[in-house]
Amino acid sequence: MDYETILTETRGRVLLITLNRPKALNAINRQLTAEVIDAATRADANPEIGCIVLTGSPKAFAAGADIKEMQAATYAEMYGGDRFADWERFTAVRTPVVAAVAGYALGGGCELAMMCDFILAADTAVFGQPEIKLGVMPGIGGSQRLTRFVGKSKAMEMCLTGRNMDAAEAERSGLVSRVVPADTLLDEAMKAAETIAAMSLPIAMMTKEAVNRAYETTLTEGVRFERRVFHAMFATQDQKEGMSAFVEKRPAKFTHG
Numbered sequence: 001m002d003y004e005t006i007l008t009e010t011r012g013r014v015l016l017i018t019l020n021r022p023k024a025l026n027a028i029n030r031q032l033t034a035e036v037i038d039a040a041t042r043a044d045a046n047p048e049i050g051c052i053v054l055t056g057s058p059k060a061f062a063a064g065a066d067i068k069e070m071q072a073a074t075y076a077e078m079y080g081g082d083r084f085a086d087w088e089r090f091t092a093v094r095t096p097v098v099a100a101v102a103g104y105a106l107g108g109g110c111e112l113a114m115m116c117d118f119i120l121a122a123d124t125a126v127f128g129q130p131e132i133k134l135g136v137m138p139g140i141g142g143s144q145r146l147t148r149f150v151g152k153s154k155a156m157e158m159c160l161t162g163r164n165m166d167a168a169e170a171e172r173s174g175l176v177s178r179v180v181p182a183d184t185l186l187d188e189a190m191k192a193a194e195t196i197a198a199m200s201l202p203i204a205m206m207t208k209e210a211v212n213r214a215y216e217t218t219l220t221e222g223v224r225f226e227r228r229v230f231h232a233m234f235a236t237q238d239q240k241e242g243m244s245a246f247v248e249k250r251p252a253k254f255t256h257g
């Protein structure tokens, strides 16, 4: 597939996806949605890719769902097409996905960042769910994911007032894993992604699944799930290699099997 709204580049075992609708501040329209999902799901099916980095431009990760594309839509069109449901294919990707966010991550942009596995933020990053100012509310998971990330009080305030959060507040609230100087964002994201991609891919996928399970289930069920998956890891070559390498005092060389 030839992409028009994103750029993709494979660097070693990392796929870098750059949102690229600069004139619309990377607003998320149908085409960009289809292209991001296509690139991510193809990478997910490719064992040569061990991590995906999703980024935008220095000014905007993404300024939201495309307002101009939605403006005239009817209820029947939104409901009939189950608008935004396609993103469930993105959250089903098993390969780890790192969001590298600089500039605006508003509305659907904040939601897209939260659909990734963790968010590295530039000190220029701005997060918000301003949809209420447009007479709507978050529609790609923001009311649910933001609440899980930052708690009810802050999520409620942000969704009801539409106010933005800067990078420092986002880090304090647990929305992002780290804040880095803007000019180092991509390097830091690539470094993290390369670290992840050097691990065993099936073990990284299982780890992602286990952490995500914490959002979906009770503590007892989650801990039981973790234990079963931990046991299953002993069926992999990479568990044998990782533990042998430790005992033999050498770096592990995972074969992703």
Ligand code: CAA
Residues within 6 Å of the ligand: 023, 024, 025, 027, 028, 063, 064, 065, 066, 067, 068, 069, 084, 104, 106, 107, 108, 109, 111, 130, 131, 134, 137, 138, 139, 140, 142
């Ligand atoms: N949709 C469509 N176009 C957008 C857009 C969006 N979400 N955000 C920005 N653009 C466009 C602008 O219309 C403008 O295009 P033109 O040059 O053709 O007028 C261009 O991008 C540049 O934007 P600005 O001139 O507004 O840039 P700025 O630097 O003055 O302001 C901004 C930047 C504060 C991010 C401002 O663009 C803004 O407020 N954008 C909208 C943010 C927003 O409300 N997002 C939520 C969208 S709804 C949503 O996401 C629903 C959901 O949950 C699924």
